[in-house]
Amino acid sequence: EFEKTIQAKKDSKGVAFDTELTARDLKELVEDYKKIIKDAKGTSFPEDPREQLRMSIDAVFGSWNNKRATAYRNLHDIPHNIGTAVNVQTMVFGNMGQTSGTGVAFTRDPSTGEDLLYGEYLINAQGEDVVAGIRTPQPIAKLEKEMPENFKLLIDIRNKLEDHYKDMQDLEFTIQEDVLYMLQTRTGKRTAAAALQIAVDMVDQGFIDIKTAVTRVEPQMLDQLLHKQLDKKAKEKTKVLTKGLPASPGAALGKVVFDADDAVEEAKNGNVILVRTETSPEDIQGMAVAQGILTARGGMTSHAAVVARGMGKCCVAGAEDIKVFEKKQYFQVNGTQVKKGDWITLDGSTGEVFTGQIPVVDPEIDENFETFMSWVNDFKRLGIRTNADTPKDSEVALGFGAEGIGLCRTEHMFFEGERIKSVRKMIVSSNEDERRKALMELLPMQRKDFYEIFKVMKGLPVTIRLLDPPLHEFLPTEEEDIMEIAKEMGMTFDELKSTITSLHEMNPMLGHRGCRLSITYPEIAEMQARAIFEAAADLTKEGYDVQPEVMVPLVGSLMEIKILKEKIISVADEVMNEKNLKFAYKIGTMIEVPRACLIADKIATEAEFFSFGTNDLTQMAYGFSRDDSGKFLPDYIEQGILAKDPFATLDIGGVGQLMKMGLEKGRKSREDLKVGICGEHGGDPKSIEFCHKIGMDYVSASPYRIPVARLAAAQAAITEESGQE
Amino acid sequence: EFEKTIQAKKDSKGVAFDTELTARDLKELVEDYKKIIKDAKGTSFPEDPREQLRMSIDAVFGSWNNKRATAYRNLHDIPHNIGTAVNVQTMVFGNMGQTSGTGVAFTRDPSTGEDLLYGEYLINAQGEDVVAGIRTPQPIAKLEKEMPENFKLLIDIRNKLEDHYKDMQDLEFTIQEDVLYMLQTRTGKRTAAAALQIAVDMVDQGFIDIKTAVTRVEPQMLDQLLHKQLDKKAKEKTKVLTKGLPASPGAALGKVVFDADDAVEEAKNGNVILVRTETSPEDIQGMAVAQGILTARGGMTSHAAVVARGMGKCCVAGAEDIKVFEKKQYFQVNGTQVKKGDWITLDGSTGEVFTGQIPVVDPEIDENFETFMSWVNDFKRLGIRTNADTPKDSEVALGFGAEGIGLCRTEHMFFEGERIKSVRKMIVSSNEDERRKALMELLPMQRKDFYEIFKVMKGLPVTIRLLDPPLHEFLPTEEEDIMEIAKEMGMTFDELKSTITSLHEMNPMLGHRGCRLSITYPEIAEMQARAIFEAAADLTKEGYDVQPEVMVPLVGSLMEIKILKEKIISVADEVMNEKNLKFAYKIGTMIEVPRACLIADKIATEAEFFSFGTNDLTQMAYGFSRDDSGKFLPDYIEQGILAKDPFATLDIGGVGQLMKMGLEKGRKSREDLKVGICGEHGGDPKSIEFCHKIGMDYVSASPYRIPVARLAAAQAAITEESGQE
Numbered sequence A, B: 001e002f003e004k005t006i007q008a009k010k011d012s013k014g015v016a017f018d019t020e021l022t023a024r025d026l027k028e029l030v031e032d033y034k035k036i037i038k039d040a041k042g043t044s045f046p047e048d049p050r051e052q053l054r055m056s057i058d059a060v061f062g063s064w065n066n067k068r069a070t071a072y073r074n075l076h077d078i079p080h081n082i083g084t085a086v087n088v089q090t091m092v093f094g095n096m097g098q099t100s101g102t103g104v105a106f107t108r109d110p111s112t113g114e115d116l117l118y119g120e121y122l123i124n125a126q127g128e129d130v131v132a133g134i135r136t137p138q139p140i141a142k143l144e145k146e147m148p149e150n151f152k153l154l155i156d157i158r159n160k161l162e163d164h165y166k167d168m169q170d171l172e173f174t175i176q177e178d179v180l181y182m183l184q185t186r187t188g189k190r191t192a193a194a195a196l197q198i199a200v201d202m203v204d205q206g207f208i209d210i211k212t213a214v215t216r217v218e219p220q221m222l223d224q225l226l227h228k229q230l231d232k233k234a235k236e237k238t239k240v241l242t243k244g245l246p247a248s249p250g251a252a253l254g255k256v257v258f259d260a261d262d263a264v265e266e267a268k269n270g271n272v273i274l275v276r277t278e279t280s281p282e283d284i285q286g287m288a289v290a291q292g293i294l295t296a297r298g299g300m301t302s303h304a305a306v307v308a309r310g311m312g313k314c315c316v317a318g319a320e321d322i323k324v325f326e327k328k329q330y331f332q333v334n335g336t337q338v339k340k341g342d343w344i345t346l347d348g349s350t351g352e353v354f355t356g357q358i359p360v361v362d363p364e365i366d367e368n369f370e371t372f373m374s375w376v377n378d379f380k381r382l383g384i385r386t387n388a389d390t391p392k393d394s395e396v397a398l399g400f401g402a403e404g405i406g407l408c409r410t411e412h413m414f415f416e417g418e419r420i421k422s423v424r425k426m427i428v429s430s431n432e433d434e435r436r437k438a439l440m441e442l443l444p445m446q447r448k449d450f451y452e453i454f455k456v457m458k459g460l461p462v463t464i465r466l467l468d469p470p471l472h473e474f475l476p477t478e479e480e481d482i483m484e485i486a487k488e489m490g491m492t493f494d495e496l497k498s499t500i501t502s503l504h505e506m507n508p509m510l511g512h513r514g515c516r517l518s519i520t521y522p523e524i525a526e527m528q529a530r531a532i533f534e535a536a537a538d539l540t541k542e543g544y545d546v547q548p549e550v551m552v553p554l555v556g557s558l559m560e561i562k563i564l565k566e567k568i569i570s571v572a573d574e575v576m577n578e579k580n581l582k583f584a585y586k587i588g589t590m591i592e593v594p595r596a597c598l599i600a601d602k603i604a605t606e607a608e609f610f611s612f613g614t615n616d617l618t619q620m621a622y623g624f625s626r627d628d629s630g631k632f633l634p635d636y637i638e639q640g641i642l643a644k645d646p647f648a649t650l651d652i653g654g655v656g657q658l659m660k661m662g663l664e665k666g667r668k669s670r671e672d673l674k675v676g677i678c679g680e681h682g683g684d685p686k687s688i689e690f691c692h693k694i695g696m697d698y699v700s701a702s703p704y705r706i707p708v709a710r711l712a713a714a715q716a717a718i719t720e721e722s723g724q725e
Helices: A002-013 A023-041 A049-063 A067-076 A127-132 A140-146 A148-165 A192-204 A210-215 A219-226 A232-236 A260-269 A281-289 A303-311 A367-376 A391-399 A419-428 A432-456 A479-489 A493-503 A515-520 A522-541 A558-579 A594-598 A614-622 A633-638 A652-669 A685-693 A703-721 B002-013 B023-041 B049-063 B067-076 B127-132 B140-146 B148-165 B192-204 B210-215 B219-226 B232-236 B260-267 B281-289 B303-311 B367-376 B391-399 B419-428 B432-457 B479-489 B493-503 B515-520 B522-541 B558-579 B594-598 B614-622 B633-638 B652-669 B685-693 B703-721
Strands: A101-106 A118-123 A169-176 A179-187 A245-248 A251-257 A272-276 A292-295 A314-317 A323-325 A330-333 A336-339 A343-347 A352-355 A383-387 A405-409 A461-465 A547-552 A586-591 A609-612 A674-677 A698-701 B101-106 B118-123 B169-176 B179-187 B245-248 B251-257 B272-276 B292-295 B314-317 B323-325 B330-333 B336-339 B343-347 B352-355 B383-387 B405-409 B461-465 B547-552 B586-591 B609-612 B674-677 B698-701
Touching (some): A067 B558, A101 A127, A118 A127, A118 A140, A148 A169, A148 A179, A192 A210, A192 A219, A192 A367, A210 A703, A219 A685, A245 A303, A251 A260, A251 A292, A260 A272, A260 A281, A272 A281, A272 A343, A281 A303, A292 A303, A292 A343, A303 A314, A303 A703, A314 A343, A367 A703, A383 A391, A383 A703, A391 A703, A405 A698, A419 A432, A419 A479, A432 A461, A432 A522, A461 A586, A479 A493, A515 B633, A522 A547, A522 A558, A558 A586, A586 A594, A586 A652, A594 A614, A594 A652, A609 A652, A614 B594, A614 B614, A685 A698, A685 A703, A698 A703, B002 B023, B101 B127, B101 B140, B118 B140, B140 B148, B148 B169, B148 B179, B192 B210, B192 B219, B210 B367, B210 B703, B219 B685, B219 B703, B245 B303, B251 B260, B251 B292, B260 B272, B260 B281, B272 B281, B292 B303, B292 B343, B303 B314, B303 B703, B314 B343, B383 B391, B383 B703, B391 B432, B405 B432, B405 B698, B419 B432, B419 B479, B419 B493, B432 B522, B479 B493, B515 B522, B515 B558, B522 B558, B547 B609, B558 B586, B586 B594, B586 B652, B594 B614, B652 B685, B698 B703
Parallel strands (some): A251 A272, A272 A292, A383 A405, A383 A698, A405 A461, A461 A547, A547 A586, A586 A609, A609 A674, B272 B292, B292 B314, B405 B461, B461 B547, B547 B586, B586 B609, B609 B674, B674 B698
Antiparallel strands (some): A101 A118, A169 A179, A245 A314, A251 A343, A323 A330, A330 A336, A343 A352, B101 B118, B101 B169, B169 B179, B245 B314, B251 B343, B323 B330, B330 B336, B343 B352
């Protein structure tokens, strides 16, 4: 109502800005405003300044109980009875002529961290004018010439504030007729580069100790330093085509392709972006060669997102407005058609998609990064492992400081090169003998996988998860692929099609997968255990240290782990006998169905370690399919039903309770139970803090999240020590 | 080894039975046996009878720790330290000539319950001979003539035993040279009809009081009396074609049809059995007219199973060996092809499927049933409600003693007749206005549904669940149906197909369903609430009592129920204003995702009642899709990993923990929180006992399970009172 009235006044005067209204205009406006208030409230606007002040104060206090604030506190578990405060300040005026002015400043450069006062000011202006952009503010350095006394004073205050707060400050000031007034100071926001520079400088300058410095960089920020970024200015000028989830950070540009084979082919001639409705393990090769991945479906833990993060590759997932026509080789979004070969650019840190090419800035890991990260390990208690499926990933992770592998998925290995043929042979086998024969073909390849990973990891623990996904994921889905593969396998189309149909599941996430596969087909677990132990034996013989940890996925009953543990032990015994040597190993389980948390005391009588699979645990605790929740999760977050995507940040109130229960029950049965987390939350700072608090032994994150995880773990320990929440 | 040796001996003598061997043969055999023992154990078989006895006793005690017994105790949570007992008896011989004999008897007729000694005996025989079937035993009545003294003695003993045990006994006796020895007595197994007859008689005869009588009939048995049964003898002679899950009890025979429309058509000419790979809501009409339903996929809580139980209709689900070719109109199983129009017979109580026709025996609810059931209500504390979606179901349930509706699903209503068209119009709507228009078409029909149900229920509480299934369930899946329906709706095939594709979900069970639908499309909940409240208002005006309870499904966050409760209340207020009257109502939620149990204290600040949806809770706690678990659950049960199908009997150790937690947390926030269960477990005796124990207010079961539930509830209360476990 007020806005409408002032706009009408401005329109009638033919002016654009509030400041262009005359005193008379304003007087008239005040009368209009008073009328609005009287119409609405029934009483006149009070003339007594004390009464006005009291009402203003009441309004601020009253805001504590408005709907938005209440909902916000509910969501964030903030008690309703802690209250708020009101500051009452005398007004000062920067618009009282040429000896007055106003400005904002940072005590250090918030982009680079450089140690000098950085900011802008305007003579004869109020704060609003600096922001409104009517007049161009002057760089703060110029104030030294215009008002040398006040500039000196400002520098003194800057030094005093830094000395007091021991951190870079964001200041607002006003000069009224040559007198400098400080309006506000608060800790200043900064880029990742600046945060590191400031932290390192402040240690050098003796402002803070190393421990404090470690708390001064938000873990999430390190991502900016480890991934390509879009050129900011070029990006600002480009219209966003659509938005998806920021599934894997970084930036990528390339020509669009719609299938994995095309990606491999086209990548020979330049950058490609793989665009799919959703990806599946069949797309791995294409994802590996693409600069970035864009999917129309799937959430933060969809296949595309998980694999891309593992590869440290930019990915935008679940861009729901896009319709992808893979066969016709184009996608449609908001009226735009993007064809194969067209250029697009992705921002994996924001989820934005652009047509055309936006320049990309390479990441730089500088000296500050090295110095800062070297401090971190002294404070953290949590071990930091990595999720890695290949020797290459393992090496990257080691470089970032990983202390072991927390999750080595074996299914991706099943897709590589020729071995997918043996895998498919195994699946279509009609009896155990055939199945064992096909598995024997896989054995040497799996052994080599593990041999190489163990070797890279130089005696650090390596947790290998037995085959997890439902078998139908290894079979083709498109008619033409079925035709081709049937031919390759010497089957008829109908035979293969019928196997595929019989393996079809309504809800594969809740289907025949995880340890259920090994219960039905123990020979799969036996082959994998043999591959692990033969690799361990070979390396032991060569004088290497190996620490294999065999992880049984999706356990929900004591008997599952009991039966499979017995099998795995007997394979280990066999291998030790055959090779005539001994090696150490552990057998544990992934805790990822809610029931496993409820009966963790029983499971721990068999399992030597727990690793929380929080992706599945979140799916099942909420009943949210990670592949389908894109349809309603955005609504949920917009409406404030959920504060955050629970697949990105652990749902402490729900899933966290299950984890705490699982950990406590587990340790009750087995005091030295090793407990970790290998879900995607293992790389999320808030989640890591929770893992620290409940007493986990380690978190496991994808290689490019390792620095983030290390820093988050250190900060969690420091926070706990200091007794803060 | 022993068996092999005796078989060899018999073969060499050309005889068929052990008793045909001569004393010399047996002597030789003893030597052979001794040799086997010496070979195996290294020591000779002891000649000292005391030593032999001691070893026998040790063997029995030792059996306590064998693998099977240990596994059994683990599964059933029986402590390992309670031990077992050994009875030592002098041997008596029934084969010492014509004054000797042996027999088995029941103190009352185990088939009918008639109050007379019932059994068989053989002169000059050992117990084994009665069972072996070499000679035909004599009916016990004949003993009165052959050995009048001993018969009289037997009758005396029979009376003494009944007087002592106050129950029908199953006896074994031997007469050695005219002296009667009782070998064993134990409580006798009986049919349902006999159990009722005996219970009622024994009360009449003063043996037991009514409370004891109520504990004498297994609740599960009542099913036999409420459903058609296959003629036992005819069934025994027929070869089983295949076996599925006993999804809904009873028997059915009819001609096979493969789709719902055919079922409706063919049912006009006689009985049909609807055979489908799996059913979906589209099949409801066909299921309604069929005698029975057979599906190749799905578990105890699959769509087919749930709907069939609700209809009191025989169903065999998840017969995994069957391949159904709906289009080609036949199914294939174990080499047999069954075509449309062929007769098959189903036994829904065992899951057996037969080709051809087996005569069916109609159920008879006799006076004993009425008497017995009239006793039950005095003991139970739990309320018994029903799951019913139609006035007809509601009436059936009332007849069986239901005290309200615990679950009225609204989705089935969406399929009836013309309304599916409006539902589809709503789904394909591109904006809220269109959606509201389509919903307004549904409003009068939904209002009528509720009006009629409320009227039938005569003021008893009726819990109505808001729309739950994902919207794609209302759209066609087959190309030809899509073509037809697109035409009907004035859309192109591609348009409709594209809507269907966009609604496709990878894991619909964890997808966009339940209250998530109403969060995204609040107008759906609003229409349903309006239909409920307008019906309530109309009936109130007509002087009827109504108790609507609006149930929000699939709640996992406080804000979900909070937002929807507000909407529902505002609809109720509107309706009361419009109609100018007041009516009472409650708003509550279904607790069916694990997270809801974990944050039940928060949810209960809004929800006025909880109803545990244990089907979904079981699915999500275990991570078992009820539609897919048929692939591995049988293996799990066979290998002893699970003692029972957790969809049939509540998993007390896991899902039960979640329920207990949910109930306790809920009541902490809201002392008078009404708590019930409406999953399929609400009709399972073991599960009902658990519900009683944790202090629930009511269970809700399908109409034909109401007597079972009432009896189970009474027994649970009696057990608790008596302090037994």
